[in-house]
Amino acid sequence: MKKYTYLWKNALILALALVFAIPASLDFLAMQKREPVAENGNLSEVRMLSEYCEGLKGTPADTEIYVFDSGVKGGTFLIFGGTHPNETAGMLAAVALVENMKPTAGRFFVIPWLNKSGFTHTSPLDGMQDFFDVKLDDGSVRTFRVGNRLTNPVHQWPDRTYYEGTSGRKLVGTETAEIRNVNRMYYGNEDGVLTEKVCWAIYQLILKENVNLTMDMHEGSPEFLYLDCVMVNEKADNPTAMSIAQGMSLDMEFDDLTMRAEFSGMKSYGLSHRSLGDNTQSMMTLMETYNPSMGPLHGKMTDALIIDGKEPNYAEAYQKGLNYFKVGEDGYPLINRVARHITCIWYLAQEYTVKHPDRAMAFEGLGSYYDMVEKGLGGLLKPVE
Amino acid sequence: MDIELICLLVMLAVFLLANLLLKLPVSVSMILGAIAGALTGGQGIPLRHMFEGTFTYLDTVLIISAAMLFMTVIQESGALEALNAAIVTRFYKVPALMLILLMLMIMFPGMITGSSTAAVLSAGALVAPVLMMIGIPKANTGAIVAMGAIMGMAAPPINIPALLIAGGVDMPYISFEGPLFFITIPCAIVAVLILGLKHCKNLDIEKLKGQLNLEIGKKYGFRLYLPILVLIVLLVVSKLVPSLPQLGTALIFLISSAVGLFTGKRFNVWQKALESMETTIPVLGKLMGVGMFIQVLTLVGARGWIVVSCLSLGTVMLYVFACTIMPGFGAISSYGAASVMGVPFLLVLLQTGGNNDIVLCCMLSFLCCLGDLMPPTALAGNYAAQIVGLKYSPVLKKCVIPFLICLIAGLVCMIFSGSLSFLTA
Amino acid sequence: MKKFIVLFLAACMLLGLAACGRQESTSPTGQADPNAGTAAVDPSAPIEFDMQTSEEKHIVTIGTIDKSLFEGPILITSFGQSTDASTLDTALGRVSGVNYTYKAQAIADEMASYKTVIIAVGASTKGLGAAGIKDDEELARAQAIMAKLKETGATVICAHIGGQTRRGALSDKLADLVLPQAKLIILKEDANFDYKFTKYAEANNLPITLIFAAKDTVQVMNDIFGK
Structure with missing residues (x-):
C-alpha cells in the first residue's frame, strides 16, 4: 500500500512539472524558426554557409549568405551580424542591407544570422526577451528574435573543462562556455565542435571568395570601453588599413557621428578581427555600438527597452561617473544603432575604394544616416508575406 | 516608491512568509517569491523565464549529485574509517600542525574546482570524522569543514567569483594567485585553530585507538583508498595536463565512485544511492529556485535597480555595503553576488583612486565566497552540517567568529589594496 | 537561529535599500594613467578648463x-x-595635389630624404603592442630621428591630435623630444588641460594651431599644404 502512495505522489509531481514544462518548451521551440526576409530585386543569389564547410550541412548552425554582385569589377566585402544574437543592431543592420541594398561596384556577402543556433535560445539569469516586434509603416508587424551570444547547448554540449582553439586561445575556468562563442573560436576547425565549424566556414569563405574587407557587427553593454568603435587588424593591408578606418572615422565625424577606430588587441586570440586578420588576406574590422538591454544595470525587460534603447539606470550611472561611455537620457534607439552600423559600412567601402581603386566596392539604396533615422525601423524594413 | 523596489520587497516578503510561516521548503518559497515578483512587475506568470532560470546551475547540479554518490561510496566501503585511523595515529603528537594539514586537505578540492560544495562533499567528508574523533565537537567540526571549503573556493587557481568579476570588467585573470593566497591561507589557519585547537590539546592516543576502526584498513589494505586516489589523480591531471581528453568534474566523481564499489566493504548500491539523492535534492532544489528568483529579479528590473542604488553611495558606505551586501547576497547565490554586485562595486572602488584593481577584485571575490555561509541557501554550511549529522544552525553559529575575522581581513585588504600591490607583481 | 539569521539578513537588505535613497552621489576623483595596464574604468573623465x-x-x-x-x-x-x-595620413590625403609619404615606423636614416616631417605624437599601448614595439624601443627610435632631423634641418610639425586620453607619461616624454625642434604645434585642445602646450608655445614664440575635433585636421592640413 505504502509503495503505491509513493508512486502516486511521484507521478503527481511529474505530471505537475509537465504542466509547466510543456508550455514553456513550446516557447523555446518557437525560437527555432528563422525570420522571413523581404525580397530585393538586386539580390544575386542566396547560398548556405555549409558550402564552405561540409560538416555544417543539415545542422541548426547552417545559415544563409545573401550575395549581391554589382556586375562591376571590384573588391569583395563580407558583412555579418548575429555573431552574438543578443546584439540586436548587428543582425538588424544586416537584414536592412539585404532588403535595401543595390550594389554599384564589387561584390557583397551579407550574413544576418551568423550564429544561427544562438538565435534559438536565451541566456539564463539575464531575463532577456525572446522576441520583439517592429511595426512597419504599412501597419504590418515583423517579429525578430533576440538570442544568446553562445551556441545553444542543445546543439553543442557539454562544454569541455579545457579547450584550446586553433588560434591558441585556452578556454579554462569560466571561459569554458566560450567554446560556444563564435567570436572566440576563429579561425575555426573543420572537424571541431559545431561553433568551430561556423568559424571555419567563414575562414574558408574569406579565402575562397578572395574577400578584401570584412565587417563583424557587434554591440556591447554600456559598461564596455570600446563602443561606437571599430577594431581594426592592421596586419592585412598594412599600413593602409588603419588609414582606411580613420578615413571612415573622419567621414562619420563630418556627419556629426562618433565612430573611433582602434587597433585590434594583440591578445584577442580567437576573435574575428585578430585571428581572421592574421590568417587571411582580408582587412578585418569589428564594430560595436552599445545596447542598454545587455548590461547588468538594465531595468524591466520589454520590447521598448530593445527598440527605444532608453535605460534611465544607465543614464544615472553615467551622470554619477560610473560609466566610461556617455549614455544620455534619450537613450540609444535601435534605429540609430542600425543606421550607424550601416553608415560605418558605407564609409568603410568608400575609403577602401579611395585607397584601392582597383578593388572598388560601393552600394546605394539606404540613404544617409539621417535619412535612415528619419524613416525609422518601420520604413527601413520592408513588409514580408 | 519605485516599482522595482516594490517588486523586490514583494519577492522577499513572499519568500520569507512562505519559508518561515508556511514552513515550505526554501526552493518552493523561492518559486512563490518569483511568481509574486513577476506578477507585481506586470510580467504575468513568465513560464519561459521561470523555466530558464532553473537551468542556470545545471552543471553545478550534476557535479553535486555525482559528488554525493562518491561520498556515499567511500563512507559505505569503509575507506573513510580507515583513512581516519591512519591520519590520527600519525599526527596526534602535534595537534596544531595536524589541524592545519587537515584544513589544507579540505581546501584542496575547492581550489581545484572553485566550488565549496565539492570541497565539503569530497575532502570535507573525509576529514570531518577525523576531527570528531580527536574530540572536536560536531558543531565545531561542521564549522571547520564549512570554513575550509569556503577558503578553498576562494583560493587560487580557480576562484569563480573572481573570474566572474574580472570577466565583467575585461580584466585578464592573471596575477590573482598572490592576493588570493595572501587572504585565504592565513584566514584558513586562524579559523581552524580558533575552532579546533582547544579541543585537542592533549590527545590520548590509546583512548583514541579504542574508537578507531584499525581493522578495516588492515583487511583491505591500500586498495581501500583507490577511489580517493583515482579522484585526486583525475582532478589534478585534468587541470595539469589540460590537453588530455576532458572528463568533466561530474564524470570524474562517478568514475571514482564506480571504482569504490569494488575496493572495500560491499553494500546495497541502489538503496544507498537513492538515500544520498534524497538528502541532496533539497539543495538542488534551492539552486534551481535561486536561478528562477534571480531571473525574475532581472526581468522586472529589480536587479538593475539594486545595483544602481548601491552604487550611488559614498565611499564609506560603499565599503560597508561591500562587506554586508556582497556576502549577504550569497544567501541567494555567491556567483550571483559576484556577477550582479561585484562588477559595479569594483568599478566604483577603482574610481576612488589609489587602489590596486587586482587586489580589489580578489578581495571582493573573497567576500562573495563568504556568502556561501549565508542562510537560507548556505551551501557550504548546509552540507557541512549534513556531514556531521546536525541541522545547519548550530554549525553556522560556530562560524560567526571566524566569519567576522575573514570579513574584517577582507575589508582591511580592500582599503589598503594600494599597499598590497606587491602581491600582484 | 536559522529564523534569526534570515530575519537579520532581510533587515540588512531593507536597511541597505532605505539607505540607498538618501545618499548623495559620489564624484570620481582619481585620474587614472591611460598607459596603465588594465584600464577598467574611465581613464579620462573630461577635465574642465578654459578652452579657446x-x-x-x-x-x-x-x-x-x-x-x-x-x-x-x-x-x-x-x-x-x-x-x-x-x-x-587620411587628412593630408584629402588635400589635393600634395605628395607625401606615410610611414608610422620610419627610422632615422630615412630622414635625409624629407624637408618637412609631421610627427604624430602620442603613445598608445594597443598600437605599440600591435606593432610589437616596446616603450623604450619607441623612445630610442624617436631620439634617433630627432637627432638626425637636427642635422638635416628639416621642418618639424608636432601634431598632438589624440586629445586628453592621449596624454600620459610616455606621450609627454615623446612630446618633449619633439617640441624643441618644432616649427608648428597642432593640438587637439582637450589635451591642453594643464596648458602644457600653449605655455610652451608662448614661451618659445612658436605658432600653435588648436583644434576642437579630429576632423579639423583636414582643414588644418588644407590650410598649410593646400595650393
Whole structure:
C-alpha cells in the first residue's frame, strides 16, 4: 500500500512539472524558426554557409549568405551580424542591407544570422526577451528574435573543462562556455565542435571568395570601453588599413557621428578581427555600438527597452561617473544603432575604394544616416508575406 | 516608491512568509517569491523565464549529485574509517600542525574546482570524522569543514567569483594567485585553530585507538583508498595536463565512485544511492529556485535597480555595503553576488583612486565566497552540517567568529589594496 | 537561529535599500594613467578648463604660420604608434595635389630624404603592442630621428591630435623630444588641460594651431599644404 502512495505522489509531481514544462518548451521551440526576409530585386543569389564547410550541412548552425554582385569589377566585402544574437543592431543592420541594398561596384556577402543556433535560445539569469516586434509603416508587424551570444547547448554540449582553439586561445575556468562563442573560436576547425565549424566556414569563405574587407557587427553593454568603435587588424593591408578606418572615422565625424577606430588587441586570440586578420588576406574590422538591454544595470525587460534603447539606470550611472561611455537620457534607439552600423559600412567601402581603386566596392539604396533615422525601423524594413 | 523596489520587497516578503510561516521548503518559497515578483512587475506568470532560470546551475547540479554518490561510496566501503585511523595515529603528537594539514586537505578540492560544495562533499567528508574523533565537537567540526571549503573556493587557481568579476570588467585573470593566497591561507589557519585547537590539546592516543576502526584498513589494505586516489589523480591531471581528453568534474566523481564499489566493504548500491539523492535534492532544489528568483529579479528590473542604488553611495558606505551586501547576497547565490554586485562595486572602488584593481577584485571575490555561509541557501554550511549529522544552525553559529575575522581581513585588504600591490607583481 | 539569521539578513537588505535613497552621489576623483595596464574604468573623465576652441569655433591659431617653411618632400610618422598618424595620413590625403609619404615606423636614416616631417605624437599601448614595439624601443627610435632631423634641418610639425586620453607619461616624454625642434604645434585642445602646450608655445614664440575635433585636421592640413 505504502509503495503505491509513493508512486502516486511521484507521478503527481511529474505530471505537475509537465504542466509547466510543456508550455514553456513550446516557447523555446518557437525560437527555432528563422525570420522571413523581404525580397530585393538586386539580390544575386542566396547560398548556405555549409558550402564552405561540409560538416555544417543539415545542422541548426547552417545559415544563409545573401550575395549581391554589382556586375562591376571590384573588391569583395563580407558583412555579418548575429555573431552574438543578443546584439540586436548587428543582425538588424544586416537584414536592412539585404532588403535595401543595390550594389554599384564589387561584390557583397551579407550574413544576418551568423550564429544561427544562438538565435534559438536565451541566456539564463539575464531575463532577456525572446522576441520583439517592429511595426512597419504599412501597419504590418515583423517579429525578430533576440538570442544568446553562445551556441545553444542543445546543439553543442557539454562544454569541455579545457579547450584550446586553433588560434591558441585556452578556454579554462569560466571561459569554458566560450567554446560556444563564435567570436572566440576563429579561425575555426573543420572537424571541431559545431561553433568551430561556423568559424571555419567563414575562414574558408574569406579565402575562397578572395574577400578584401570584412565587417563583424557587434554591440556591447554600456559598461564596455570600446563602443561606437571599430577594431581594426592592421596586419592585412598594412599600413593602409588603419588609414582606411580613420578615413571612415573622419567621414562619420563630418556627419556629426562618433565612430573611433582602434587597433585590434594583440591578445584577442580567437576573435574575428585578430585571428581572421592574421590568417587571411582580408582587412578585418569589428564594430560595436552599445545596447542598454545587455548590461547588468538594465531595468524591466520589454520590447521598448530593445527598440527605444532608453535605460534611465544607465543614464544615472553615467551622470554619477560610473560609466566610461556617455549614455544620455534619450537613450540609444535601435534605429540609430542600425543606421550607424550601416553608415560605418558605407564609409568603410568608400575609403577602401579611395585607397584601392582597383578593388572598388560601393552600394546605394539606404540613404544617409539621417535619412535612415528619419524613416525609422518601420520604413527601413520592408513588409514580408 | 519605485516599482522595482516594490517588486523586490514583494519577492522577499513572499519568500520569507512562505519559508518561515508556511514552513515550505526554501526552493518552493523561492518559486512563490518569483511568481509574486513577476506578477507585481506586470510580467504575468513568465513560464519561459521561470523555466530558464532553473537551468542556470545545471552543471553545478550534476557535479553535486555525482559528488554525493562518491561520498556515499567511500563512507559505505569503509575507506573513510580507515583513512581516519591512519591520519590520527600519525599526527596526534602535534595537534596544531595536524589541524592545519587537515584544513589544507579540505581546501584542496575547492581550489581545484572553485566550488565549496565539492570541497565539503569530497575532502570535507573525509576529514570531518577525523576531527570528531580527536574530540572536536560536531558543531565545531561542521564549522571547520564549512570554513575550509569556503577558503578553498576562494583560493587560487580557480576562484569563480573572481573570474566572474574580472570577466565583467575585461580584466585578464592573471596575477590573482598572490592576493588570493595572501587572504585565504592565513584566514584558513586562524579559523581552524580558533575552532579546533582547544579541543585537542592533549590527545590520548590509546583512548583514541579504542574508537578507531584499525581493522578495516588492515583487511583491505591500500586498495581501500583507490577511489580517493583515482579522484585526486583525475582532478589534478585534468587541470595539469589540460590537453588530455576532458572528463568533466561530474564524470570524474562517478568514475571514482564506480571504482569504490569494488575496493572495500560491499553494500546495497541502489538503496544507498537513492538515500544520498534524497538528502541532496533539497539543495538542488534551492539552486534551481535561486536561478528562477534571480531571473525574475532581472526581468522586472529589480536587479538593475539594486545595483544602481548601491552604487550611488559614498565611499564609506560603499565599503560597508561591500562587506554586508556582497556576502549577504550569497544567501541567494555567491556567483550571483559576484556577477550582479561585484562588477559595479569594483568599478566604483577603482574610481576612488589609489587602489590596486587586482587586489580589489580578489578581495571582493573573497567576500562573495563568504556568502556561501549565508542562510537560507548556505551551501557550504548546509552540507557541512549534513556531514556531521546536525541541522545547519548550530554549525553556522560556530562560524560567526571566524566569519567576522575573514570579513574584517577582507575589508582591511580592500582599503589598503594600494599597499598590497606587491602581491600582484 | 536559522529564523534569526534570515530575519537579520532581510533587515540588512531593507536597511541597505532605505539607505540607498538618501545618499548623495559620489564624484570620481582619481585620474587614472591611460598607459596603465588594465584600464577598467574611465581613464579620462573630461577635465574642465578654459578652452579657446569650441563647438562654434573649431580652429584657433595663435601666432603666424609661415607656409613657406613647409616644402616637400613631406613625411608623416608616428611617435608612440597611436592611430593619430593614420588620421593625419587620411587628412593630408584629402588635400589635393600634395605628395607625401606615410610611414608610422620610419627610422632615422630615412630622414635625409624629407624637408618637412609631421610627427604624430602620442603613445598608445594597443598600437605599440600591435606593432610589437616596446616603450623604450619607441623612445630610442624617436631620439634617433630627432637627432638626425637636427642635422638635416628639416621642418618639424608636432601634431598632438589624440586629445586628453592621449596624454600620459610616455606621450609627454615623446612630446618633449619633439617640441624643441618644432616649427608648428597642432593640438587637439582637450589635451591642453594643464596648458602644457600653449605655455610652451608662448614661451618659445612658436605658432600653435588648436583644434576642437579630429576632423579639423583636414582643414588644418588644407590650410598649410593646400595650393
